[in-house]
Amino acid sequence: MMQQFYPQVQHSYRFELNKDMHFSAAHFIPDEDAGKCQVMHGHTYHINVTIGGNELDPLGFLIDFKQLKDLIHKKYDHSVLNDHPEFQHRFPTTEILAETIWTTIQDVLRTRENRPVCLQVIVRETPTSYVIYRPRQEDLL
Ligand SMILES: Nc1nc2c(c(=O)[nH]1)N=C([C@H](O)[C@H](O)COP(=O)(O)OP(=O)(O)OP(=O)(O)O)CN2
Numbered sequence: 001m002m003q004q005f006y007p008q009v010q011h012s013y014r015f016e017l018n019k020d021m022h023f024s025a026a027h028f029i030p031d032e033d034a035g036k037c038q039v040m041h042g043h044t045y046h047i048n049v050t051i052g053g054n055e056l057d058p059l060g061f062l063i064d065f066k067q068l069k070d071l072i073h074k075k076y077d078h079s080v081l082n083d084h085p086e087f088q089h090r091f092p093t094t095e096i097l098a099e100t101i102w103t104t105i106q107d108v109l110r111t112r113e114n115r116p117v118c119l120q121v122i123v124r125e126t127p128t129s130y131v132i133y134r135p136r137q138e139d140l141l
């Protein structure tokens with residue numbers, strides 16, 4: 001289970017927040033090299049997001065857990081990933097989904113005065129397959 005597995009990301013921020021979430025979605029990889037994954041099929045995706053920061057907002061949050069869930073779960077739950085604009089030119093593989101989730105969250109974090117950063121996104125697609133996305137240092141500037 002995702003909740004039992006938390007790969008650590010190295011950092012020196014004072015605060016680290018982790019949010020687990022999951023959503024059900026369908027996808028397909030439209031390339032003959034993708035074998036059986038060319039055919040639309042579904043997964044319960046398990047996501048873990050790690051946020052770091054030195055400063056809190058006036059509520060004492062790095063960012064509201066609920067806002068993180070709303071950004072990802074509301075968008076993808078019970079959807080076909082291939083239908084989303086962000087997957088029109090790149091296939092919704094686990095790797096690209098993880099990078100896309102990072103970009104979605106980091107774009108919101110950049111607007112916050114307390115300037116938290118998204119340090120890691122884990123996407124588990126099946127019980128035996130998952131991807132970790134970590135940004136380069138320069139992506140966080
Ligand atoms: N590098 C990647 N490889 C594969 C991806 C991917 O996103 N990145 N995706 C798939 C398929 O979408 C598939 O749903 C998942 O594949 P797999 O882990 O092989 O699924 P199984 O349940 O068959 O795994 P077993 O461990 O063999 O039971 C394929 N590859």
Ligand SMILES: [Zn+2]
Nearest residue numbers: 027037041043
């Ligand atoms: Zn799949």
